[in-house]
Amino acid sequence: ARRAGLVGEIVGASPTPATRERAEELGLVAKMYADPADAVRGADLVILCSPVGTYEAVAKAIGPHLQQGAIVTDVGSVKCAVVRDVAPHVPEGVHFIAGHPIAGTEQSGPDAGFAELFDGRWCILTPGDAADKDALAKLQEFWRRLGSEVEIMSPEHHDMVLAITSHLPHLIAYNIVNTAAHLERVTDTEVIKFSAGGFRDFTRIAASDPVMWRDVFLNNKDAVLEMLGRFSEDLSSLQRAIRFGDGETLEKLFTEARAIRRGVIHANQDTPQPDFGRRATGDAKVTQR
Ligand SMILES: NC(=O)c1ccc[n+]([C@@H]2O[C@H](COP(=O)([O-])OP(=O)(O)OC[C@H]3O[C@@H](n4cnc5c(N)ncnc54)[C@H](O)[C@@H]3O)[C@@H](O)[C@H]2O)c1
Ligand SMILES: O=C(O)C(=O)CC1(C(=O)O)C=CC(O)C=C1
Numbered sequence: 479a480r481r482a483g484l485v486g487e488i489v490g491a492s493p494t495p496a497t498r499e500r501a502e503e504l505g506l507v508a509k510m511y512a513d514p515a516d517a518v519r520g521a522d523l524v525i526l527c528s529p530v531g532t533y534e535a536v537a538k539a540i541g542p543h544l545q546q547g548a549i550v551t552d553v554g555s556v557k558c559a560v561v562r563d564v565a566p567h568v569p570e571g572v573h574f575i576a577g578h579p580i581a582g583t584e585q586s587g588p589d590a591g592f593a594e595l596f597d598g599r600w601c602i603l604t605p606g607d608a609a610d611k612d613a614l615a616k617l618q619e620f621w622r623r624l625g626s627e628v629e630i631m632s633p634e635h636h637d638m639v640l641a642i643t644s645h646l647p648h649l650i651a652y653n654i655v656n657t658a659a660h661l662e663r664v665t666d667t668e669v670i671k672f673s674a675g676g677f678r679d680f681t682r683i684a685a686s687d688p689v690m691w692r693d694v695f696l697n698n699k700d701a702v703l704e705m706l707g708r709f710s711e712d713l714s715s716l717q718r719a720i721r722f723g724d725g726e727t728l729e730k731l732f733t734e735a736r737a738i739r740r741g742v743i744h745a746n747q748d749t750p751q752p753d754f755g756r757r758a759t760g761d762a763k764v765t766q767r
Contacts, residue, residue: 481593482623491517492528501588515543523620526552526564531693533560537567546571549613553579555640555690557604557633559697573613575605576633578640579626584685597625604633641701646709648691649702651683 479485490507491514492498498510511517518524518540526533533554544550550568554560560576568574581599583590601621605614618628631639658669658677673681695702719727 479620479624482625484620484623485523489517489521497588504588506588506591514540518545518548519543520545522548524548524550526550526554526560529687529690529693530554530556530560530563530697531689534563534567537564541567541569544569544572548572549617550574551577551603551617553577555644555694556698557602557636561604561606561633573610575603575609575614575617577601577603577617577621578636579621580644581626584682584687586687586690594625596621599626600629601626602629602631602636604631604636606633637698637701638704641698641705645694645698645702646705648683648686649695649706650709651680652691654680655684 480488488507489509489511490498490501491511492501493512495512498512501507501510514536522545524540524544526536528536533552540550550564550572551574552560552564554576555578557576557578564576565574579596579599579601581595581601601624603614603617603621621628654677669677716728716731718724719731
């Protein structure tokens with residue numbers, strides 16, 4: 479936001495003293511507060527960016543201190559639960575519009591932030607029909623100036639789409655890494671030694687913050703269980719094909735999956751970008767961290 483010249487002063491809040499100290503040290507903010515109520519006084523824009531399980535308490539704490547006309551938004555990975563937990567605490571005259579930038583890494587904490595994070599990414603906003611049009615236009619412009627393209631959808635649709643594209647992949651990654659670690663004959667050394675290929679990619683995802691992901695799964699339960707059910711059925715088909723030596727079925731399913739991956743890459747751009755989350759332009763600057 480500072481890079482784009484969009485802000486006068488940025489302040490933050492965190493209950494963790496080391497986080498407050500580090501954020502100030504890095505110059506991410508002018509000042510960090512322990513109490514979020516102190517951080518929002520006089521703010522034009524308030525962005526909730528703690529684990530989604532903390533949102534209700536944070537919203538309750540800041541509600542009475544929000545300035546009239548302010549915009550309250552968030553970056554949480556789920557949306558129905560966020561609207562449920564935050565909206566009731568936002569007073570009349572303050573505009574709440576939930577959001578989710580589809581951008582991040584497995585790193586967390588103040589050191590994990592970098593200005594290019596949102597470049598060439600999607601940001602989903604779930605304003606609902608009653609949202610103030612001017613506030614929505616302002617927030618859309620804010621994310622565009624951060625380098626993202628904005629898509630509007632309902633919280634329900636968001637949660638279903640993200641359950642399959644983001645939440646389930648994380649669940650699978652956590653599970654496969656634990657399964658490997660629990661195998662008696664696979665020692666720590668072997669897991670590391672032979673993890674050059676696919677497994678290594680899973681370990682990166684499985685290095686993501688446990689509290690953040692605990693809250694995602696607790697707060698997108700229905701959509702994740704629906705997608706997990708479908709996934710388990712498809713996995714059973716593969717299991718059956720392997721058990722019965724049905725090479726034709728295996729090849730057919732693998733061929734279909736490969737075509738989908740290639741189709742996505744083709745549809746997404748002029749130059750190859752091996753990342754489904756990136757928006758559909760070929761010119762975005764990408765920083766790998
Ligand atoms: N990491 C990603 O890839 C990613 C991507 C998109 C959205 N998100 C969402 O962004 C949010 C933050 O994730 P992150 O990766 O930036 O995590 P992070 O750990 O870097 O930051 C979370 C912050 O929340 C603060 N916090 C913890 N408990 C709190 C409480 N009770 N009250 C107030 N603040 C509290 C922490 O001190 C920390 O500063 C989550 O809601 C997550 O779902 C994450
Ligand atoms: O690339 C990663 O490390 C991510 O997991 C980023 C990722 C994702 O699943 O795409 C994680 C959570 C989000 O809410 C948005 C983005």
